[in-house]
Amino acid sequence: AQTVTQSQPEMSVQEAETVTLSCTYDTSENNYYLFWYKQPPSRQMILVIRQEAYKQQNATENRFSVNFQKAAKSFSLKISDSQLGDTAMYFCAFMIAGTYKYIFGTGTRLKVLA
Amino acid sequence: GAGVSQSPSNKVTEKGKDVELRCDPISGHTALYWYRQSLGQGLEFLIYFQGNSAPDKSGLPSDRFSAERTGGSVSTLTIQRTQQEDSAVYLCASSPSLTAGGTQYFGPGTRLLVL
Known part of the structure; x- marks a missing residue:
């Protein structure tokens, strides 16, 4: 069975600091x-970042970057210079090529503190 | 409209009643998806449509759940004889085409509470 695990139900970070989910x-x-x-x-779910498994280079989108370790089956999200607007629930998901459904983790609730 | 819209935003119903949840995808998007988000459970895939046809209904939890899409646009998710365990947020998403690995654009969801 395909599964996604997000082991941190809640996290907090100070504004302008860096956090990794x-x-x-x-x-x-x-x-x-x-x-x-x-x-x-x-x-409303908003896409933050996307990575193709066949690409070794880690995806980045402005303040958001990932650390993709295919062998370890790990896909962490780094948020740099955290902003108050980053406060949200963050879901990790994957989709098998040739299928059309996401498999989601249970989410990490991130709170950015002023 | 500019994004995916869903109605109603919130729905409270009594156990045993039927409910209909509506999704309006982004104009021109041919693919449409339904997900269920239960408390602490993440999102669970229910069904997707390519045009008006639903090739994969495997995610529907029981035969009380059904969905249809007409005119390649609006979709309705119907839950018959609702049960308390049906309480959840139901999210709809759409994408320009049925491209595996493509981004899906989500609506704000319908929060269903079954008393």
Whole structure:
């Protein structure tokens, strides 16, 4: 079975500091895609960053970057220069190539403190 | 509209009643997806549509759940004879095409509470 584990239910970080959210997954497939989504209190899921498993280079999007370790099946998210607007629930997800459904973790609630 | 919209935003119903949840995808998006988000459970895939057809219904939890899509646009998720365990946020997403690994754009969800 495909699973995603986010071992940190809650985290907090001071504004302007850096925080890393962890994510591990389990699959026997070799081709897949990995995602981090942000869900603020408005409930709307917003894509933060996306990584193709066949690419070794870690994806980056402005203040957001990932550390993708394929052998370890790890996909952590680093948020640099944290801002109050980063306060949200963060979900890690993956999608097997050729399928169309995300498999999500249970989420990490991040609070950025002023 | 600019994004995926869902209605109602919140729904409270009594056990045993039927409910209909509506999703309006982004204009022009051919693929549409339904997910359920239960407290502390993450998001669970329910069903997806390519156009009006649903090739994969494997995620529907029971035969009380059904979904349809008409005109390649609006979709309705129907839950018959609701149970308390159906209480959750139901999220809809759409994408320009059915491209594996492609980004899905989510709506704000419908929070369903079954008393």
